[in-house]
Amino acid sequence: MAKVQVYYGTGAGKTSAALGNAIKAVSNGASVIIIQFLKGMLDEDMIKRLEPEIRAFRFERASSCFCDLTEEEKAEEKQNILNGLNFAKKVLTTGECDVLVLDEVLGLVDEGLISEAELIEIMKCGFPSTQLIATGTRLSPGIREAADQVLQIVAEK
Numbered sequence: 001m002a003k004v005q006v007y008y009g010t011g012a013g014k015t016s017a018a019l020g021n022a023i024k025a026v027s028n029g030a031s032v033i034i035i036q037f038l039k040g041m042l043d044e045d046m047i048k049r050l051e052p053e054i055r056a057f058r059f060e061r062a063s064s065c066f067c068d069l070t071e072e073e074k075a076e077e078k079q080n081i082l083n084g085l086n087f088a089k090k091v092l093t094t095g096e097c098d099v100l101v102l103d104e105v106l107g108l109v110d111e112g113l114i115s116e117a118e119l120i121e122i123m124k125c126g127f128p129s130t131q132l133i134a135t136g137t138r139l140s141p142g143i144r145e146a147a148d149q150v151l152q153i154v155a156e157k
Contacts (some may be wrong), residue, residue, distance in 0.1 A: 002092060002126025004147045007135045008106055011155035014135040018101045021133055030098035033057070033085050033091055037072040038104045038111070044092035055097075059084035066111065074111075081113055085122060092126035099131045106136020106143065116142045124145075 003070075007014040007020070022032045034056040050056070059080045062069055064075065085108070091100055098100055108114045123146050126132055134147075 001124045001128060002100070002130040002132040003050040003128070003149075004123050004132045004134065005135070005149045005151070006106070006119065006139060006143065006147045007151050008137060008139040009153035013154040014153050017105050017151070018103060018133045018135050021131075022048055022054055022099055022101055023050075023147060024097045025131070026050075030153060031096075032099040033104060034059070034095040034101040035088050035091075035105075037081060056146065057084065057087065059087070066107075078113055080154050081108065085114065085118075089122050089125055092122065092130060092132065093114045095127045095130060098129070099133065100126070100137075101133045105134045106139060109140060110136070110138055110145070116140045119143060120146045 004151065008018050019034075022034065026032055034054060037060070040073045060066070060077050061080055062073060062077055066074065069077065077092045082117075088100065088102055091097060105119065109116050109119055121144055123132060123134070123143070134143075139150065
């Protein structure tokens with residue numbers, strides 16, 4: 001099972017913390033893959049500067065944040081999101097990278113796109129040497145239990 005680290009909370013900085021860990025891992029010779037969910041378009045210029053050490057993927061086609069989509073558009077994006085999760089599972093089961101960041105993956109449970117049990121199953125399928133970093137706003141009890149380390153990001157002011 002991969003070592004699972006979770007950043008969650010209402011404060012800003014969860015993705016930044018995950019990216020900071022990714023950059024630190026790359027500086028130590030690790031390979032990193034980032035899969036982003038629910039957020040809209042990646043900043044492609046920034047991501048290109050990080051390649052080839054950090055590879056980033058987004059499977060959703062809409063340029064807007066998932067929360068801003070109509071119900072019809074959300075239904076259309078669900079299969080793309082599931083494709084992203086299948087890719088994550090493949091990356092974990094094949095050991096394709098040392099660090100896998102699943103940005104905003106906790107939101108998939110909140111949105112009802114996957115169950116808590118499905119996310120836990122994905123978290124458990126990695127190599128012991130792989131680090132999985134998951135981010136999101138809310139953390140369910142089961143995912144908290146499955147994680148090795150949980151960090152809450154809260155705005156104080």
